[in-house]
Amino acid sequence: MQTDALRADNAVSSSLLAPRDRTPGWLWEWALLVGAVACVSLAISDPRPGQVMVWFANAFGAVALMRLPKRQWPAFLVLVALVLWAAHGGFTLVSPNVAVSQAGGLHTAWVAFADVPGYLLGMALAALWLERLPALEQAGESPTVQAQVLLRGALLPAMASAPLGGLAGVLALRGDWSNMALNWLVGGTIGSVAMLPLVLLLATRGVRSAARGWFQPVHVGMALISLSVVLWSATSLPKPFVVMLAPMVWVAVRSTLLNSLVVNGLIALAMAALIRVGVLLPPPSSIWWGDAVYYISVLATLLPGLFLAVMSEGQRRMTQALADREARALSLYRATPAMLHSIDGSGCIVQVNQLWLDTLGYQEAEVLGRHIADFMTSGSARYARDVVIPQALHDGRCNNVEYQFLTRDGAVRDVLLSAVWEFDADGRPERSLAVLQDVTEKKRLQARSHFAEHDALTGLPNRVLLHDRLKMLCAHHDRHNGLFAVGFLDLDHFKDVNDVYGHDAGDALLQAVARRLQGVLRAEDTVSRLGGDEFVMLLGGLSHSGELSTLVAKIMATFAEPCHLGPGPDGPVVQVAASLGVAVYPGDGTDPQTLLLHADQAMYEAKRSGRNRCAFYRRPVKAGRGHPL
Template sequence: MSRVLPSPGDPDQAPATGQGGRLHRGVLEPGALPPQVQSRFQRGVVLEARALAWLARAPLPALLLQFLGTLGLAWLALELSRAPGHIAMMWFPNAWGTCWLLFAPRRYWPALLVLQGAAIGLANVGHGDGWLAAFAFVPANVAESWVAAWGLSASGAYRHIEAGPRRCGLVLLQGGVLPALVGAVLGSAVLSLRGQGDWLAIGPTWFTSSLLGSVSLLPLGLALLASTGSELRRRLLSWELLPLALLSVGTALVALTQLPFPFVYLVLPLVLAALALDFVAVAALVLLLSMAVGVMVAFALLPLPAWTAQWQAVQLYLPLLAALVPPLLLSAAVAESRRHNEVLDRSRNRLRSLYEGTPAMMMSCEPDGRVLGVSELWLERLDWRREEVIGRRATDFFDEPSRQRAMQVHWPALLASGACRDIEYGLLTRDGRRLDVLFAATCERDDDGQVVRLHAVLEDVTRKRLAEQLAREHERSRVTLESVADAVITTDASGRIEYLNPVATVMTGWPPELVRGTLYGEVMLRRDVDSGAELPDPVALCLHLRDRPALPHTVMLRDRHGGEHPIHESVAPMIDAAGGLIGAVATFQDVSQAHALAVQLAHQAQHDGLTGLPNRLLLRDRLQQCLQMARRNGHLFALLFMDLDHFKQVNDRLGHACGDELLRQVAQRITSTLRASDTACRLGGDEFVVLLPQIDRIDDAGGAARHVLREVVRPYEIGGQWLSASFSIGVAVYPHDGDDDEALMRHADAAMYRAKQGGRNQYRFHGGASAAMGAVDEGEAPA
């Protein structure tokens, strides 16, 4: 896009911004849409899906609409920016283009961006600009659209603009602030190069103008794309919208022309709208208000202070932005709160329905014994209607002996202890029949520890014997599980945790009361030992297969506090006598010591015990990797075969301990000369190898060899004595000196012996690399 920007002497022209789009699919199916869109698909297709289908079905009319919309918005902005207001107008076309890019497949992006740039260029030409000037800023504006669409589509944040103030703010940052900054930098740079002003003065005007256009139009466009037709009718045809729209425009007219600190008053009707209306309606009011302010500025209805001309737009639009953004964030917060309240209401109703419909005799009471609620089975067994029960004392339904025991002994003890169980009572039905029950209750307490409600379950006493037998079996199972040394977790048939034994509690760090009812995979965070990839929930797989799943031999378990432990894990389904799936049991053992020992042994197998450098085995593996990469990418790599000169004399004269210390210090100096990607290895004795996995020129290997020689030749202090050492180095370069590991090692070794024969403390290239350089394969000894 492009449009004219103000020069220091021309303050009434404004810059344009741009934002871009994204897409991920070409077929319109509910399953291909994100979860937020899929949930609305059941109530009606969202406008984004409808627009995508239209674009796929009739691309030419859709592209024409995008072009005409951009042209109209650019024309309007440029028309107002040339009005007598003497200040730059906000710029909307780029936000319009961003919305198109966001729902269009990526194959349409080039066409949309070209049409967007053409429309803005034509709008500038229509307002008197030359063709070169009109199209000079198209790349900056198109870049804004592309940056905005790319950022929003990559994060997916634009689908969640109503999901809370944090998401809304992220959308404004990715779709407004960052693209406007990019456009400001590019556009002001072009202006400076063409001699139309100082880019430090032009950039802020461009930035605020573009940002205001995005803040004004983009939230509304994104909210529309995520809404269905029925939702839009409900949101935009609300009776509160028109009065608040009139109030917003009227407040702007009065405040900006008559009152001090006018932008403070602009926020008030928008705040009322954020509290009373949906997000899309608030976004529409924000757009209406910003356009109203722009019209007032353009037609000189707003008295402007005597600001520096080139900073007028910045000093006007920053307060305006401060007035527009908070209501959007507040509206997103209110929308999030409404959704949470709806979820809570549904959960409350569902729990009430579950409570009343549960197939058990249940009742809830106040601390003084008045009944708050009972289940349907309670009413059925005692033959009472709900309205006859609520508000009466629970003991009114007890026979006289049970009533006396409850009021004098059990009820006070229940309030004091917080729970009771297996108390035998006699209840009376409406017709006077006695029903023997077992009474169990628990107290619900507030944050201060005061009892606010009691929940009781009543069972027929005929079931008491079975209940006692089950309790004994449960206790025996619990004691057994808590006595074993392995961690044990059991789940229900849906994979939610029911029990953890003490070993599992210690290993995971989660007490049972915090994770009971939670999915196994949400508590047991497991990853692959080698790759670190997150592993799927094994219990869910087990329940799906109704069999033991094949699991990795060892996995890494992350506990509650972030620590990780290697474990061996086993999961099996629990099948009852009738063949029904009742849950799953998982057992696991901490194998930290065995794992650490395995890691230690693996390290020892691949590293030299004296110097800690990789050994011949690890060198072979990395050399094979270098060969594969070099064959694929066609780059060079080098192998340096190094032998310590006269090392045997050090061992013979000073002893093997001093010789070992010299080898360690030499290894440290070799390592210090290398890049992070290079590998230094000790083959054994006084032989070392350096692998340079990628070099640009053959002589780079010579430079590395010279660096090693210079570092190694410096004196060493060992055992109170100063020693000197040097290397003879042979260099082989792939592919000139061989195309396999054996050939490269052999040729590097041969070149090393030539270096020794040439007087030591120097390096030699093998013949192939030397010939490829067109020079002799001799390396100078360092001074």
């Protein structure tokens, strides 16, 4: 993700700074780098003896030490001491302004060496204190951590080494100790503030990759403009420091952290050089620390830009992290292996995922902005608009709502929809997240298994389910005793209804009879249709035969009212009657076949006796020898 790349690019990563064994070549390279930077300070520092020298080299030495195991520190510090001594020696010899340069070889060598222990102490302390900073990797994005970096890596080491630096000044140049120590403190702090954040960043990014990242017209251009403003204001304005702030703030806000740190370093170098050539000079002061106070202006010019750059970087990262999180959430939404859609408070689609589109066969552009009901059957659309959406907006959610969606080519998909709503701070609905489960196949299978056990015309249990339930009733009553009855009902002269009013009217009559029988029986009883005009009822939970007689009377009474067969109010009205045969468990049979047979026989008995009546099964009376049963 982009944030990670950004982090890898710009962050001060403690893992990359972690110490490891380095080759002698590496030690030499860094020692020479420290020496080269020291030469820059020596070259552009104020030539008057005992004046502030902006000392940039300690930042490089400290970062090098942080990347070394402690056992390599002595070797590296010795190399740095040699290099600094050589650099100091060279400058002491060539600088005509240094009073002691004419004082003879040994003294020159001593003068050149005097400052070195202070520098070594400063860089060692900076390295020690910085590597103990736990959140060092956040220095590029957190002003608080950056402040800690500057405190531990610039101010405190400069303070700790300043007494040594002052002593060196007294011994070598016979200057005033307190003045020398204060100048040391100021020069060391400014140099490290200018360079340390940049060197830490370069050490983790690698100089080559950083250079590649920086050498772009926009960065170079901004740096040049900033430098020009600094030079112009220093040479043209009476109080230039405030104006110098402007380009740094501009770069901090508009550019990358790296560019800000580069500009920070360049401007510090430029200011040191301007002081060197006398363009920027401390005004004459009556107090011994007057010069040092002047340099606070330099610090005050560098720090706001530096902190603003770090804050901008923190903001950029946070914005980027939010954008990444949103992108991740979006791609997760799109790829979720369930149909998802989101609608706004008015029911219009604001987002759908890929499976939603694939299942219903639409393109994203076709659905965004349209009302969700446009993709439903008319019944579901009404239900959604009038009932579900208003209720869900009130409750904040809805669960397992059954809808029928329409695919692009008009096919119906059954779905179960559950949704949650997001509301804004004022409680206004923002958008929903709905998960849709496509249950079309499941419903088809359910319907198939329903029709395997139910009659398609009346919806009543068919012969298969009847046998099942009868078997269970027999088994149950076998264990728990008790009575139940099987009623076999056949409509009287049903064929005439078909013949006179047509088959549809016959169907309507069968459905009406089914409804009436269901209406008269209890929920635990079974009404089934065997086929044609034959219905079988299982009448359970009877405690005595009187109860059965009442129930039978109720069943027969359902045929007292004529049936209106539709369609419409002008449809035929018929008076239907039925014959009912009843067999009772266990007296008339203890297994399904026998009970059904005996109920059937009783029904035929009712027919034989004149129809429109009920007959109870009667065991045939044994006849005398030679007579059939």
